[in-house]
Amino acid sequence: MGILTTDKFPLLVVLNPFSGKKQSREVWETILQPALHRAGKPFKVIESGAQGHAQTYFFDNIKPIITDLVQSISVANKPVSDSASGPSVVLPSSATLEVMVVGGDGTVHEIVNGILHGVKGTEFVSEAFRPTVKFSIIPTGTGNAISTSLGVTSVQDALDRYLAGKEIPMRIMTVSTKASGNHWEPRLYTVVVNSFGLHCATVYDSEEFRHLGNERFRQAAMKNIENLKQYEGKLVFYGPVQSYNRSSHSLAPSNNSSGDDLTASTETLSGPFTYLLITKQASLEPGFTPTPLANTADEWMDVLAVQNVGQAEILQMFGATSNGQHIQQEQVEYFKTKVVELETPTQGRLCVDGEFMTIEPGPDGRVRFEVAKDLNTQIFGVFA
């Protein structure tokens, strides 16, 4: 790999020149690079050359990166030679990899998926040795959901938070389907949002409006609202569920809540769905906060469900999503949960952080969403 040029392991900077309005390179050259030089931080730049590049890069290289990272710590910790036995090198039980993303949420999604698939089933992330990956997310994408949810207001703000060094856990979700032998196999890891129905169709259609920046989502949403569809499916919750109570303006344990037993089904929404989001972030872009109670760092995922409504109700909801007041509306159901499964009677489409996945029909095609609880997937943090 040869990433280790000094005994100080570099910050890995992943730059996506295609994100948002294509300003990542300029932001890097004019703001970030000079600031890192001033701060004396060594770095290595990885420029994404195509869709999927960041994911493939980390999938292919995460093991040598971790090896070099461990070596750098071992070098730094090497005690002064005391005798003929020479210096002893003590291998650490953990190490911190810092990754600065100059791009959007899709780039963070690619890196997380590349890393977790790259180390799966290896000793590179295990009980004996577990690295942590700390992200500095510089918001040069379109939605910048993670940054917006953390209240980051600008590139400079994100940079200042990185240099200040305060971080919080960035919990992710696993998206699994049934593999042979009937066990759940994680297919994808989600950092922002899984969606079904209108939101997924909007993201799908928004690519053709990419040149419009943020406006692309609005254009694609209007197109889909004009031609509003209902999406057949049922959503089954397992284990503890909290639902939002409009009268008390607060979350309360669902009536059927089954303690911490994640195998017991608690609640079912029978659909059809007009709009369905399962998220880890409160905002999906500045001015759009569909799951206002979501928290990047907690062990819950938030579910916003709108079942079988018409254009007027959907427009009414969107009219109040800027400040989260839509969760007071009758047609909006809001939950916090840890495990939920979606089943569709016919083939469906799921959107996972902007990546699309096919839902196969019937019980065998069920998709299971979980807040990742395996410690080997809970390795991410974000400077906040």
Ligand SMILES: Nc1ncnc2c1ncn2[C@@H]1O[C@H](COP(=O)(O)OP(=O)(O)OP(=O)(O)O)[C@@H](O)[C@H]1O
């Ligand atoms: N060199 C490249 N050329 C074209 N597409 C690229 C390139 N590198 C990465 N991509 C793709 O760019 C897309 C957008 O990336 P990213 O998520 O960073 O920005 P965004 O979509 O504008 O922001 P957000 O996800 O925050 O809304 C991703 O699908 C990624 O795979």
